[in-house]
Amino acid sequence: MEKTVxxxxxxxxLHRKQEALKMLKELTKQQEELLKAESFDEEAFNSKMDEKECYIKKLVELDNGFELIYQRVKNEIAECRNELKEEILLMQKLISEITALSVDVEVLEKKNRPVLERKIIDKKKKIKEVRLSNQTAASYYKNMTSQVQGQSYFLDQKK
Structure with a gap:
């Protein structure tokens, strides 16, 4: 009786882990769409990252809980394998689906990574250009203000 519980x-x-992975996959697809968009919406992308972080934390908690319970009952399950055959088959099916979902998420992440890296490099280039432009303008204004005001560039030829 206790084993069945x-x-x-x-x-x-496992069902909750599967749902969390489905959400992670969906969020990763949404990030892919954001990366493909003409103008990159950094806030929306970061929002998706925050949501994904919550689901990843949830997955870690579920994994830890699953492992604790499984370690407690694995010997008993092995002894009653024939009696619990249906439940074990269901668990095996869920584990294979979870593994497939995990692989899907990983593939999507690997696909998104180079695109995101390019976006970051482009952003850094733009920041560098703006910084250089600001430095040039500041240098120009500094040179202009350091010159003596009212200095005449024409010589008076009268003596």
Whole structure:
């Protein structure tokens, strides 16, 4: 009886992990769309990153909880493998689906990374250009203000 309760908890944990991974995949796809857009919306992209961070934390918690419970009951499950066959098959199916989702998310992340890096490099170039432009303007104004005001550039030829 107790084993079945633990298996239900494990299955529930796997379902929640699957849902979190689906959300991560969706958020990663949304980031991909933001990266493809003509004008890069940095705020929206960062917002998606924050949402993803929450789901990643949730996944870590679910993994830790799953591992704790599984370690507690793995010997009992092995002893009653035939009695719990349906639950074990369901868990195996969920684990394979979770693995496939994890791979999908990882592929999307690897696809987005070079595009994001290019966006960052472009942004750095623009910042550098603006900084150089500001330095040039500041240098020009500094030179202009350091010259003596009212100095005549024409010589009076009368003596």
């Amino acid at each position: 633990y298996l239900r908890i494990l299955n529930d944990t």
